[in-house]
Amino acid sequence: PTAAGGAVSRLTDHTKYTGTHKLRFDETGRGRGKEGREDKPNAAGYVQGYKDQGSYENTH
Numbered sequence: 001p002t003a004a005g006g007a008v009s010r011l012t013d014h015t016k017y018t019g020t021h022k023l024r025f026d027e028t029g030r031g032r033g034k035e036g037r038e039d040k041p042n043a044a045g046y047v048q049g050y051k052d053q054g055s056y057e058n059t060h
Helices: 006-011 019-024
Strands: none
Touching: none
């Protein structure tokens, strides 16, 4: 017997994923690999949410 029932088609339909799971796939349904699973850290030296990043050189 095969598992081609309704549950399998629902679980493998990438368009119904929500939250961070939908970021794992592109528009065609192909997986993005590590890029879709991990957040890359920002090592710029600014705190999270700082909106004037890179403006120091412009003001001094």
